Amino acid sequence: MASMKDIAKLAEVSTSTVSHVINQTRYVSEEITARVQQAAKELNYSPSALARSLKMNRTRTIGLLVTTSTNPFFGEVVKGVERHCYEQDYNLILCNTEGDEARMKASINTLLEKRVDGLLLLCSTLEGKYLDVFDRYQDIPTVVMDWGETHFPSDKIKDNSEFGGYMAAKHLIENGHREIGCITGPLDRHQAQIRFAGFKRALQEEGISMEEKWIIPSNFECDGGYDAFNTLYERGELPSAIFACNDMMAMGLINAASEKGVKVPEDLSVIGYDDVYIAKFMVPPLTTIHQPKFRLGKKAVDILLNRIEKRVEQGKQIQLEPALMVRNSVKSLN
Template identity: 65%
Template sequence: MATMKDIAKHAGVSTSTVSHVINNSRYVSEEISKRVNNAAKELNYFPSALARSLKLNRTNTFGMLVTNSTNPFFGEVVKGVERHCYQLGYNLILCNTEGDHARMRDSIETLMQKRVDGLILMCPSLEGENLEVFDRYPSLPVVVMDWGHISFEADKIQDNSLQGGYIATQHLIDKGHQDLGCITGPLIKYQAQKRFEGFKKALNDANMTVNPDWIEEGNFECEGGYDAFYRLLAKGNLPSALFVCNDMMAMGVINAATESGIRIPQDLSIIGYDDLQISRFMAPALTTIHQPKFRLGKAAVDALLNRLKGPDTEYEIVELEPKLTERQTVSAII
């Protein structure tokens, strides 16, 4: 690999002159600058990112830790993070925790060795755990996404799941449905709790009661929705509409309903949550609550940059508003 000394010899100048040209640290005549740049090109010279990072104490690199999941929601958010990093001239190192505390700790240690400027955590499977690793890096900027209680200080980016659950349920009520059920996410998780609270609040505001026989808990995966539907079906009488608290479970519900000869939306209306890209290609296309996934990713990157600029400012919670996306899985009751 070529060095500045090699370039200096090739261009017939001093090493300090090469340094001034490459780092633009002092005026060098156009003729000499051209010789140096041509020599660097001919020798395939690339400036050392490590040396530059040591000098500036910045690597222009962020780390992101995600929980492994078959849910494409994670991938769509990561895409927003990566794209915004690229637009701003930052690199992104992505690590998969698989929901394991030890693996998260090891990944953070690895990222610190890479001298990342900040971390984005999207690991709701570790919600509420004490992550003592951050006690060792108190000055490291950290942003958490789609997470509930945390035991360390950090900025948070999330969607307003309470409002989203309310909007979903209100849409079913506006379509004339009186018998409403809900397949929740795992209720130990903050976002699942908030979506279910939104469901109950909408019913309460409409002077309607929650029927406990029409409430089942899922796991935010297709299998969870599939199994929850069959538990509902085993009880006998189904509601006319279901709020399923994410799109993955809604897919499982539609699959189970089709197997059981129940037509969507003629016999059962369904509304999901997340608005995954694949939701509009389902048959029928899924009515759902749109989460601004690209904006979630962008907001996380911006929060890290703001923290780097103002490390002593108060920690913030940035909450983005969901909205209804109407498609074909909700019918009106006349």
């Protein structure tokens, strides 16, 4: 395998000049640069990424830890991360936890041992957990997406989910609904808690009582929404509208309702949360709360690269605002 010394000999320049041309660390005249590049081509030279990373103390690699889920929300965020890493000439290593805590810890160890320049965490199963692995790597820049509190230094990007839950309930109320149910996510998780809090705030402002029989905690997955509707159906009288705290549960709910002959929105209005790509292609197209997923991924990369380059203290919090997407799954009673 050819070395820089071999290139220097063929191009009749010093080894340091070859290094400057290949690593672009100093200006070299066009004539000499062309000679070095031609010599490298003739010798079939391939620079060692490992050697370069050791010399620069930088691998230009970012690690992303993501929760396993059927929810396309995660895939859309990852797409934003991957696209922006590519645009910034960074590599991305993606680790999937498969919902297993031991695998989650092993993945973090693997990413850090691979000397990634920074970490992106989109893994709600980590929320609130103490991970001793971060005690050993306290200097690595980390950005957390879509979480509650963490015990380790990090920047955070959050969706204003309390306002999103408020907007969802407010939209139902503005369309004349006063008998309103909610399928929440797991209420031990931050996102589920604050979306539900926003929902309750909207009802309280309008003096609408919240019926406990129409509140069903679930799991943020399609089967959770499916089972939640069947639970509501078995309890007797249905509300006129339901806020499902993510689109996946809304899909499962609509499927279960269809099986029981309950039509959406004629018999039951439904609003979701996330605005995943397929929401607008559902039958009926789903009214939902939009999260800027692609922008969330891009912003996370921008913040992380800023930390990597400038090495400033972590702790910044960015909040992205949701938006109402009105489609055809909510009936106006006015």
